[in-house]
Amino acid sequence: MLSRALKHLPEDLLPAYLGPAISVCFWQGEGWQVSANPAPGHYALPEDPAWLRIPAPATQVADTRKTNAHRYLLDQHLQAYLALAEQQDPEAWLDEQLALAEAWGWAAPTQLAFLFSQRLTVPGCIPAERWQPNPDEIPAAHFERVQQEAKFWQGDGPP
Structure with missing residues (x-):
């Protein structure tokens, strides 16, 4: 789910999704992927979070x-x-x-x-x-x- 969200979310929504994490490291397929958070911090949960609408494969x-x-x-x-x-x-x-x-x-x-x-x-x-x-x-x-x-x-x- 993390890799799908990072792939589908626009960059301006990443900070709210990743919160205080500076970056995340996750296994994707056959190797590790790293994604940086452009603005780490604490964010209020949106009323309709975009990451809940990411299509399933x-x-x-x-x-x-x-x-x-x-x-x-x-x-x-x-x-x-x-x-x-x-x-x-x-x-x-x-x-x-x-x-x-x-x-x-x-x-x-x-x-x-x-x-x-x-x-x-x-x-x-x-x-x-x-x-x-x-x-x-x-x-x-x-x-x-x-x-x-x-x-x-x-x-x-x-x-």
């Missing part, structure tokens, strides 16, 4: 999403997930589902939970031609349409 975001999805499946769909694991590699299956969700722009927890539950409880339930986004259909509208269709075919929705 894409790989970290993807790893966190996958870990959370795996935990969700173990917690909410254990038996179905175990049955799936008897048939195929659950990690490859999960990667496939997350890639589909990303392609469709589905990132909200409810969208992912719906996709996972549909794919686990009704194998092969996603008809490729009907569940694909329509041209110019935003992800939220696409999700709503697909969710309503799934409810209808499962006997839970209006005709």
